[in-house]
Amino acid sequence: MIKKISFSFVLFLSLIGFSQNRMTPELLWKLKRIGNIAVSPDHTQILFSLKSYDLAKNSGSSDLYVMPIKGGTPTQITNRPGSEFDAQWRPDGKVIGFLAKDEIDGVVNIFEVNPDGSNLSQISRNGIDITGFKYFPDGKKVLFTREVKLNKVNSNEIEKDLPKSNARVIDDLMYRHWGEWDRGVRTHIFFATIENGQMQGRGVDIMKDENFDAPLKPFGGMEQITISPDGNRIVYACKKKEGVQYAISTNSDIYIYDILMGSVHNMSSKMMGYDLDPSFSNDGKKLAWLSMEQDGFESDKNDIIVHDYETQLKTNITIDFDLTVSTFVWGAEGKKIYFKSVHEATEQLFEYDFKKKEIRQLTHGVHNYTSLAFAGDKLIGGRQDMNHPTDIFSVDIKSGKEEQLTEVNKEIYDTLELGKIEKRWVTTSDGLKQLVWVIYPPNFDPDKKYPALLYCQGGPQSAVSQFFSYRWNFQLMAANDYIIIAPNRRGLPGFGQEWNDAISGDWGGQPIDDYISAVDDLKKERFIDGKRIGAVGASYGGYSVYYLAGMHENRFKCFVSHCGLYNLESWYGTTEELFFANHDIGGPYFNQIVPKSYAEFSPHKMASKWNTPMLIFHGEQDFRVPLNQGMEAFQVLQLKGIESKMILFPDENHWVLSPQNGVFWHREFYSWLDRHLKYGAH
Numbered sequence: 001m002i003k004k005i006s007f008s009f010v011l012f013l014s015l016i017g018f019s020q021n022r023m024t025p026e027l028l029w030k031l032k033r034i035g036n037i038a039v040s041p042d043h044t045q046i047l048f049s050l051k052s053y054d055l056a057k058n059s060g061s062s063d064l065y066v067m068p069i070k071g072g073t074p075t076q077i078t079n080r081p082g083s084e085f086d087a088q089w090r091p092d093g094k095v096i097g098f099l100a101k102d103e104i105d106g107v108v109n110i111f112e113v114n115p116d117g118s119n120l121s122q123i124s125r126n127g128i129d130i131t132g133f134k135y136f137p138d139g140k141k142v143l144f145t146r147e148v149k150l151n152k153v154n155s156n157e158i159e160k161d162l163p164k165s166n167a168r169v170i171d172d173l174m175y176r177h178w179g180e181w182d183r184g185v186r187t188h189i190f191f192a193t194i195e196n197g198q199m200q201g202r203g204v205d206i207m208k209d210e211n212f213d214a215p216l217k218p219f220g221g222m223e224q225i226t227i228s229p230d231g232n233r234i235v236y237a238c239k240k241k242e243g244v245q246y247a248i249s250t251n252s253d254i255y256i257y258d259i260l261m262g263s264v265h266n267m268s269s270k271m272m273g274y275d276l277d278p279s280f281s282n283d284g285k286k287l288a289w290l291s292m293e294q295d296g297f298e299s300d301k302n303d304i305i306v307h308d309y310e311t312q313l314k315t316n317i318t319i320d321f322d323l324t325v326s327t328f329v330w331g332a333e334g335k336k337i338y339f340k341s342v343h344e345a346t347e348q349l350f351e352y353d354f355k356k357k358e359i360r361q362l363t364h365g366v367h368n369y370t371s372l373a374f375a376g377d378k379l380i381g382g383r384q385d386m387n388h389p390t391d392i393f394s395v396d397i398k399s400g401k402e403e404q405l406t407e408v409n410k411e412i413y414d415t416l417e418l419g420k421i422e423k424r425w426v427t428t429s430d431g432l433k434q435l436v437w438v439i440y441p442p443n444f445d446p447d448k449k450y451p452a453l454l455y456c457q458g459g460p461q462s463a464v465s466q467f468f469s470y471r472w473n474f475q476l477m478a479a480n481d482y483i484i485i486a487p488n489r490r491g492l493p494g495f496g497q498e499w500n501d502a503i504s505g506d507w508g509g510q511p512i513d514d515y516i517s518a519v520d521d522l523k524k525e526r527f528i529d530g531k532r533i534g535a536v537g538a539s540y541g542g543y544s545v546y547y548l549a550g551m552h553e554n555r556f557k558c559f560v561s562h563c564g565l566y567n568l569e570s571w572y573g574t575t576e577e578l579f580f581a582n583h584d585i586g587g588p589y590f591n592q593i594v595p596k597s598y599a600e601f602s603p604h605k606m607a608s609k610w611n612t613p614m615l616i617f618h619g620e621q622d623f624r625v626p627l628n629q630g631m632e633a634f635q636v637l638q639l640k641g642i643e644s645k646m647i648l649f650p651d652e653n654h655w656v657l658s659p660q661n662g663v664f665w666h667r668e669f670y671s672w673l674d675r676h677l678k679y680g681a682h
Contacts, residue, residue, distance in 0.1 A: 021417045022442055022479035025666035028470055029053045029659050032408045034382055034390045035062070036085065041093040043376040044069055045115060048392060049087060050408060058660045064098060066115050069375055069394070071405045077117035084111075086132055086222065091139050097123075099130060110142065110199065124199040131187060132215070132222040136231045142199055143191045143227060143234060150211055151184035172243030176623045177576050178218045179653025187213045189225060189236055191259070206234060206257045206264075214238040216252060216276070223277050223327070229284040232259050235267075237276045237289070247578045250274050251295045254287075267307065273300055277327070281334030285309050288337065290325060291316075296579040297504075299461030301497045304328055304337060304352070317352050321359055322496045329374045338362075338379055338397075340369055342463045342494035345423075345435050349379060349395060362400045366421065368466040369393075380405075385466040386439060386474045387418045417442035419478035426487070426521045429513045435495070436518045437464060439474045439484040449529040451677035453477060454519050454556070455486040456537030456544035460503050460511070460584070463494045471656060471665065472538065480670055482677075485522050489514035504584045507540070508547050508601030515544065519555060531557065532677045536669075538562035538617075539625060539654065543603065546633060549614065550606025558676035560669060562617040563625045563654050566633040568602040574626040607636045613643040615672040617665065619652035645672065 036049035046067050053060035062083040067074040078084050080100060087098035095112045102109050102122065110124040110133055124130060124144070133144040152158050153175075155167035168181065175182045188210070190203030207214060214236045215224035224237040239252035254267040254275045268275040273292030280287055287307045292300035302324045307314045317337070318325055326347070328339035337352045343361070347368035351360045362379070363369065370382035370390055377397055382390040383404075392406040407413075422438040441450065455472065457464045464486050468475075474484050488495065490511040491503025503511050515535075523530040535556045537545050542564020549559055565571050569589045572581050582588075586595025599605070614637055618630030630646060637644035647668055649661055656665050 021415050023416060023473070023476045024479070025476065025663045026055060027412065028473060028476060028666075029055050029663065031389050031412065031470075033062075034392060034406065034408060036064075036087050037371050037373060037380060037382055037392060038088055039069065039373045039375045039380050040089050040115075041091060043378075046380055046392060046405070047087055047089060047096055047115075048074075048406075049084065050074075051083070053659050055659045055663065058658055060659065064096065064113075066096075067405070069378070069380065069405075071394075071403070074406065075117065077113055077115065078120075080120075088135065090135050091137050097133070097135065097142075099133065110144070112197070121197060123194065123197055126199070126202045128202070132225075134222055134225065134227060136191070136227055137229050138231055139194070141191055141193050141231065143189065143225065144203065145187050145189055145215070145222070145225070147185040148188045148205065149185050150209075151182075153182055153184040157184070173247040173578075174243055174576060178624050179619075179621045180218065180623075186211060187215065187217070189214050189234065189257075191234065207238075210240070211242055212238050212240050220276070226278050226280055228280055229282060233257065234259065235278040235280070235287065237278065247576060248582060249295055250292070250298055250579050252276060254278050254289050268305075271305075273297065274302075275305075279328070279330060281330050282332060283334050286334055288328065288330070290328070294583075296583045298577075298580055298583075299459070299493070299500065301500075302326065304339060306337075317354075317357075318359070324493050324497070324500070327372065329372055329379075331374060332376065338372060338374060340372055340381075342465055345437065345463055345465045345488050345492075345494055347463075347465055349381065351397065362397065363395055363402060364400070365402075366423070366466055368468075384468040386421055386437070386468060388413070389468045417479075418475065420444060421474075424522075426518050428490075428510075428517045430510065434490075434514055434518065435488045436522070437474075437484070437486040437488075438522065439478050439486065441478045441481045441483065444527075446527045448527060449532075450481060450483045450527055451532035451534070451673075452483040452485055452519075452522065452528045453673070454515060454533065454535040455484055456515060456535060456541035456548075457486075457489070457492065458537065458539030458541040460491045460507070460540035461493060461500055463492045464488045465494065471662060472536075476666070480674070482673070483522075483528055485518055487514055487518040489518075505586050505595070505597065506601075507543065507584065507597060508603075512544065512547055512551075515548065516552075516555070534558045534560065534673055534677050536560040536562075536673075537564070539564065542625070545614075546603035547601070547606070549612055550603060550609045552612070554612075556612060558673065559612055559614040560617070560672060561614065561630075561633070563619060563622050564616075564629060564633070565603070565625055566629045567604040568598050570632065571625065571629055574628060576623050604632065604636075607633075607640075610636065610640060610642060613672075613676055615668070616644070616646040617656075617668075618646070618648055619654060619656065620648055620650045621653040624654050 033051040038047045049062045051062035064078040064084050065074040082101050084098045084100045097112050108129040113120045131145045155165040188205050188207040192203035193200045226235050234257040256265045272295040276290045278289040290302050291305045294300045303316050303318045323341045325339050349362045367385040372379050372381040379395040383393040384390045394403045419442045420440045424436045425433045426436045477484050493500045542561035545559045545561040546566050585597040589598045616630045634646040656662050
């Protein structure tokens with residue numbers, strides 16, 4: 001009797017048929033990840049962290065390295081159990097400070113080590129996890145952040161005689177945020193003196209009894225806090241709102257705490273959007289920060305505001321620059337600012353000259369800069385592209401010449417076959433041009449017919465730039481013999497603010513048409529099999545998949561949606577940061593005048609037309625796009641008899657962050673795509 005060969009065995013044979021020199025999910029987790037790039041005060045050395053993952057242990061750890069700024073072999077200076085993070089140079093450049101867990105009690109504390117790796121010491125022992133820190137300019141004090149318990153939110157805290165009761169008590173919004181339930185704690189800023197290499201006491205809480213977080217949760221870091229060069233002022237970003245007001249507003253402000261007076265002053269009280277990331281010029285005469293104009297629009301244009309203490313004037317130095325700024329640093333004498341911005345789907349570095357009042361683009365090319373630091377006549381930053389994870393580069397400020405300083409994954413990349421990345425401009429349905437990245441398989445043969453994937457970006461206002469993702473990895477997709485179509489559809493930064501803003505209130509309109517335009521243009525190519533195209537995406541990209549499923553007119557043979565929005569009404573009732581929904585969807589579904597998004601752009605309204613196999617991923621701890629969205633979509637698919645699968649990750653949120661879950665995600669992703677786009681449904 002001849003047995004039927006299982007699909008999984010066919011898939012196995014196809015995988016081993018690939019060259020061993022192509023990217024795999026397992027190899028992706030072997031790549032070392034650079035972070036925490038910092039230049040020494042004398043501009044001669046670079047400090048950075050290098051993180052490695054152990055797939056078998058399902059964990060990763062990072063160590064610190066130092067290298068000459070001119071390049072050369074990095075020197076590893078830490079080799080402790082666990083990770084070292086938040087590393088920085090002490091202002092005198094003689095010592096490197098970092099955060100790590102105490103090996104005895106497991107509490108995160110501040111450690112110091114010499115730049116050659118000698119004389120490791122622990123300088124804080126306060127018994128409480130420190131979440132971030134910075135040295136004062138004189139090195140005699142340290143600023144740090146930690147959580148403070150302010151509110152009782154659990155039943156066993158309220159009724160002490162019921163210690164095994166575990167109810168959550170909720171009387172306001174923001175009871176959960178992204179992937180975390182409110183635990184009644186807030187992150188506050190402290191400072192303390194250092195004597196004889198030891199931090200004294202538990203520090204002074206400059207936000208005492210305030211029911212707010214600084215930095216802002218969930219993604220804010222120490223870039224949101226700075227110290228004046230004279231050491232007398234602490235400047236920080238904070239959104240001093242609670243509950244409903246926090247949920248509907250983005251209005252954070254820049255606060256200055258005077259250490260000598262103990263007073264607080266709001267520097268941006270009349271500025272209504274996000275105000276973040278304050279930074280002093282070296283002479284202390286100017287303070288700059290990032291600012292958005294509109295309250296409630298989290299993806300508004302980010303500008304650089306500069307307050308001049310001599311003239312008492314605030315100036316928007318990028319007001320005429322039709323791109324959004326993501327980060328900036330001061331030059332040595334406060335005469336220039338260097339910043340990063342997305343430009344035509346690449347992250348580039350720019351210079352602002354105060355004297356000339358001009359902006360100059362320093363870098364060009366098909367890549368993303370992920371960070372930047374000032375180093376005299378150079379800028380130092382991380383750089384990546386779709387085919388390569390981050391390495392450290394230097395940029396000559398005068399000429400713009402770029403030089404690669406590290407190759408931390410050279411051993412792997414020396415054996416890898418990479419696919420070509422092509423930049424293509426496609427005409428949209430309304431006659432405009434959109435940039436579409438086309439990524440080809442290694443050893444691409446134009447005489448072959450390849451299956452293709454439409455990549456739908458999330459955000460929704462996040463550029464399809466030259467990012468290197470450890471999940472939506474285009475090199476890995478191409479290594480599996482797919483051609484990837486990645487449009488910079490309406491609603492993405494880097495093409496002017498009008499293009500960025502066009503998606504708000506029009507989620508299922510022109511942005512979806514832009515996807516269709518890209519697919520219809522590319523499938524004309526003889527090397528793309530128009531009958532074997534899939535659509536994949538996460539978040540708004542997952543929404544796009546659900547929406548396309550109801551109107552694609554058989555363009556796609558299968559779909560994959562990760563943490564997508566399916567029913568805009570139920571999503572509005574369960575998501576947390578409502579300013580996002582109010583701006584992009586138009587407001588609540590229960591308004592007297594109901595925004596058109598609910599009637600015209602909610603995918604569940606078109607579920608009757610669904611007819612195509614779909615794979616759904618969802619994290620059970622995702623509170624931005626809660627679990628019910630995936631469950632509702634899956635239930636429709638099952639009741640309609642459409643081939644479908646749902647994979648839930650109990651411990652993951654909007655992302656898949658653990659190594660083994662990440663590999664499982666990829667295996668299921670490619671198993672599903674191969675089944676429907678390569679071998680046909682069985």
